[in-house]
Amino acid sequence: MGVLYGPKSYENEPHRDPxxxxxxxxPFNAETPPKALVRSFVTPEDLFYKRNHxxxxxxxxxxxxxxxxxxxxxGPLSLSLQDLRxxxxxxxxxxxxxAGNRRTAMSKVRKVKGVGWAISxxxxxxxxxxxxxxxxxxxxxxxxxxxxxxxxxxxxxCKEENGGPYxxxxxxxxxxxxxxxxxxxxxxxxxxxxRDHGFPLRVVVPGxxxxxxxxxxxxxxxxxxxxxxxxxxxxxxxxxxxxxxDNINWNSRRxxxxxxxxxxxxxxxxxDLVKAGSKMKIQGYAVSGGGxxxxxxxxxxxxxxxxQEAQRFQDDKEYIADNPEKCKRFAWVLWELTVExxxxxxxxxxKAVDAAANIQPEDVSxxxxxxxxxxxxxxxxxxxxxxxxxxx
Amino acid sequence: MGVLYGPKSYENEPHRDPxxxxxxxxPFNAETPPKALVRSFVTPEDLFYKRNHxxxxxxxxxxxxxxxxxxxxxGPLSLSLQDLRxxxxxxxxxxxxxAGNRRTAMSKVRKVKGVGWAISxxxxxxxxxxxxxxxxxxxxxxxxxxxxxxxxxxxxxCKEENGGPYxxxxxxxxxxxxxxxxxxxxxxxxxxxxRDHGFPLRVVVPGxxxxxxxxxxxxxxxxxxxxxxxxxxxxxxxxxxxxxxDNINWNSRRxxxxxxxxxxxxxxxxxDLVKAGSKMKIQGYAVSGGGxxxxxxxxxxxxxxxxQEAQRFQDDKEYIADNPEKCKRFAWVLWELTVExxxxxxxxxxKAVDAAANIQPEDVSxxxxxxxxxxxxxxxxxxxxxxxxxxx
Ligand SMILES: [Mo]
Ligand SMILES: [Mo]
Numbered sequence: 038m039g040v041l042y043g044p045k046s047y048e049n050e051p052h053r054d055p056x057x058x059x060x061x062x063x064p065f066n067a068e069t070p071p072k073a074l075v076r077s078f079v080t081p082e083d084l085f086y087k088r089n090h091x092x093x094x095x096x097x098x099x100x101x102x103x104x105x106x107x108x109x110x111x112g113p114l115s116l117s118l119q120d121l122r123x124x125x126x127x128x129x130x131x132x133x134x135x136a137g138n139r140r141t142a143m144s145k146v147r148k149v150k151g152v153g154w155a156i157s158x159x160x161x162x163x164x165x166x167x168x169x170x171x172x173x174x175x176x177x178x179x180x181x182x183x184x185x186x187x188x189x190x191x192x193x194x195c196k197e198e199n200g201g202p203y204x205x206x207x208x209x210x211x212x213x214x215x216x217x218x219x220x221x222x223x224x225x226x227x228x229x230x231x232r233d234h235g236f237p238l239r240v241v242v243p244g245x246x247x248x249x250x251x252x253x254x255x256x257x258x259x260x261x262x263x264x265x266x267x268x269x270x271x272x273x274x275x276x277x278x279x280x281x282x283d284n285i286n287w288n289s290r291r292x293x294x295x296x297x298x299x300x301x302x303x304x305x306x307x308x309d310l311v312k313a314g315s316k317m318k319i320q321g322y323a324v325s326g327g328g329x330x331x332x333x334x335x336x337x338x339x340x341x342x343x344x345q346e347a348q349r350f351q352d353d354k355e356y357i358a359d360n361p362e363k364c365k366r367f368a369w370v371l372w373e374l375t376v377e378x379x380x381x382x383x384x385x386x387x388k389a390v391d392a393a394a395n396i397q398p399e400d401v402s403x404x405x406x407x408x409x410x411x412x413x414x415x416x417x418x419x420x421x422x423x424x425x426x427x428x429x
Numbered sequence: 430m431g432v433l434y435g436p437k438s439y440e441n442e443p444h445r446d447p448x449x450x451x452x453x454x455x456p457f458n459a460e461t462p463p464k465a466l467v468r469s470f471v472t473p474e475d476l477f478y479k480r481n482h483x484x485x486x487x488x489x490x491x492x493x494x495x496x497x498x499x500x501x502x503x504g505p506l507s508l509s510l511q512d513l514r515x516x517x518x519x520x521x522x523x524x525x526x527x528a529g530n531r532r533t534a535m536s537k538v539r540k541v542k543g544v545g546w547a548i549s550x551x552x553x554x555x556x557x558x559x560x561x562x563x564x565x566x567x568x569x570x571x572x573x574x575x576x577x578x579x580x581x582x583x584x585x586x587c588k589e590e591n592g593g594p595y596x597x598x599x600x601x602x603x604x605x606x607x608x609x610x611x612x613x614x615x616x617x618x619x620x621x622x623x624r625d626h627g628f629p630l631r632v633v634v635p636g637x638x639x640x641x642x643x644x645x646x647x648x649x650x651x652x653x654x655x656x657x658x659x660x661x662x663x664x665x666x667x668x669x670x671x672x673x674x675d676n677i678n679w680n681s682r683r684x685x686x687x688x689x690x691x692x693x694x695x696x697x698x699x700x701d702l703v704k705a706g707s708k709m710k711i712q713g714y715a716v717s718g719g720g721x722x723x724x725x726x727x728x729x730x731x732x733x734x735x736x737q738e739a740q741r742f743q744d745d746k747e748y749i750a751d752n753p754e755k756c757k758r759f760a761w762v763l764w765e766l767t768v769e770x771x772x773x774x775x776x777x778x779x780k781a782v783d784a785a786a787n788i789q790p791e792d793v794s795x796x797x798x799x800x801x802x803x804x805x806x807x808x809x810x811x812x813x814x815x816x817x818x819x820x821x
Pocket of ligand 1 (some may be wrong): 088134135136137247248
């Protein structure tokens with residue numbers, strides 16, 4: 038006994054912070070209050086969004102935990118947590134974002150399927166663990182260009198997998214690349230990983246949709262082609278607006294991996310009252326997939342007629358984008374801009390440009406898709422301006 | 430004598446194909462006729478766009494050519510062409526695109542500075558040469574994460590550099606990454622590199638704007654920070670539409686490296702006469718920077734009201750995007766769609782989505798910039814429909 042397992046009931050869920058915005062209780066899906074999200078570059082674990090597909094797995098004795106490395110590997114392995122801790126520890130600051138972040142806004146165009154996330158289905162953390170490529174090398178795998186994938190399996194019980202565990206895969210080339218910084222994390226923000234985030238071990242695939250960073254990991258398998266699980270083949274793919282449930286061909290599209298540039302406004306919030314003549318600080322985050330940094334954040338307070346550049350930062354006051362020693366390329370930037378308010382109507386709009394000059398679509402309808410993934414359209418927040426003498 | 434040098438006059442230019450569309454004679458800048466561009470996955474050398482900043486360099490005796498590897502390297506080197514040919518040969522199929530491709534359309538919004546390119550300031554070729562990281566390793570450089578850059582210097586005479594040579598740099602981490610496939614090319618499409626394309630040696634940086642693939646290379650220097658040359662610091666950067674020549678701060682932006690997703694229509698061309706009731710084949714190319722493949726090409730014939738997906742291909746009939754053994758990730762895809770014409774007005778529009786779900790801006794004005802770079806807005810072609818019985 039004592040091995041990690043996915044329970045069938047929700048009797049043994051961990052404690053959660055009451056300030057979380059809960060989208061579903063069983064399985065537990067919740068996001069951070071937007072204004073709390075921009076309070077710190079590193080998101081506290083208890084406020085970090087929770088995305089689950091079943092009850093949280095349980096382990097009675099972590100000393101009995103084993104990670105199996107198998108499949109197309111010269112030397113299959115079974116590793117304990119201590120074996121993993123004995124490997125060189127690598128830390129990476131990475132923002133994980135659910136592919137469904139901002140789905141609620143997409144569903145206003147036309148109905149979409151999925152958890153109704155607002156703008157906080159993401160977080161930024163410092164992950165610590167063993168490098169995936171070190172572990173694969175231990176199993177005798179050598180860097181090679183091929184169509185092989187590395188499949189990660191959990192132990193949770195997902196109805197989407199007919200009671201089987203959550204699975205996902207990434208290309209072997211990415212798994213073996215030191216620059217991709219894929220790790221098997223046993224730490225989050227310098228502390229032991231907690232149950233909601235994958236205790237005792239999870240994958241962290243920086244710059245890729247959260248769905249591939251499999252939690253409660255028990256098996257790593259090198260396979261001939263990409264994983265055939267539900268979440269790779271029949272879920273996280275992006276279709277054009279013309280495809281709906283009556284004409285979908287899942288095989289026509291590839292599984293989503295790295296994500297496009299995203300830039301919501303976290304403060305103020307829609308409908309906030311603000312005083313004419315006062316100063317207002319506008320804050321948000323911007324992030325792009327694939328390690329592409331954020332080149333620019335443009336903010337408008339007149340609905341997009343005129344724009345000003347916001348100030349970007351990471352843990353330092355400044356975002357040192359061109360200095361790889363200081364820039365965290367897999368992490369978001371937080372941004373802010375202080376504006377003086379007139380009594381004109383206020384519509385705040387934000388959009389970012391990433392390091393490859395990728396931009397965001399102005400209108401959500403051009404990227405509408407039936408699964409409601411990757412809503413990266415310009416974020417708009419309408420405020421109510423009241424006269425200077427009003428009491429707020 | 431016999432070393433490579435940049436002449437001061439245009440007396441010794443190579444022969445050029447008369448079908449090229451010439452934008453400037455001295456220096457020689459010319460692009461491919463769009464319909465010729467989509468005739469083959471690999472662009473013939475003579476039709477490949479030519480981008481120069483001065484007279485084409487001359488070498489009397491290639492046996493006297495030397496490439497110097499210097500700067501922050503443990504063991505500086507001087508290599509002959511034969512030394513480079515003795516290293517393992519690597520070939521990479523890569524599309525090089527001028528950052529100013531489609532500048533002419535951007536200048537219709539507001540005046541921009543630069544060569545007036547239409548839609549063919551790019552080409553796709555099979556480049557053969559030594560891997561840059563093999564050469565740097567020969568000089569004792571080890572892979573490291575730092576802000577160091579690798580600077581490439583040519584021998585041409587550029588007025589922008591006050592008569593000095595063209596220069597550019599890329600991060601050392603990219604130079605040392607096997608996955609980035611940066612090469613020192615002495616071959617183009619299986620033949621000896623020709624003078625217009627950098628004979629005897631050029632850099633090819635796949636997935637990055639053409640400006641960093643320095644031709645007529647004579648020096649590779651490892652430097653503490655990015656190259657301070659004109660084309661890195663005061664030219665190929667992207668500013669927001671609010672910045673013009675009277676308020677520009679060049680230091681506020683980083684040099685352009687990998688480029689966003691691009692997708693022009695090469696055939697038919699603006700104003701072509703087409704017959705109602707006939708079938709029309711629409712053809713074009715799509716490419717994204719950073720090795721991001723093309724996930725989808727959407728084509729509309731009614732100005733963007735309705736869309737159909739085009740078929741994508743590389744050298745095979747099919748684009749095998751998820752198979753790294755067959756997919757050329759640094760190369761464009763060609764695409765085609767055959768439509769049956771009615772007698773409604775025809776406005777063809779094309780747009781692509783890359784592997785990271787990045788999209789193109791609908792409108793060029795949102796990305797207008799004073800240097801006219803990276804116009805990746807939706808491409809539109811208006812046609813004249815004539816009755817079925819008309820003679821064309
Ligand atoms: Mo997700
Ligand atoms: Mo260029």
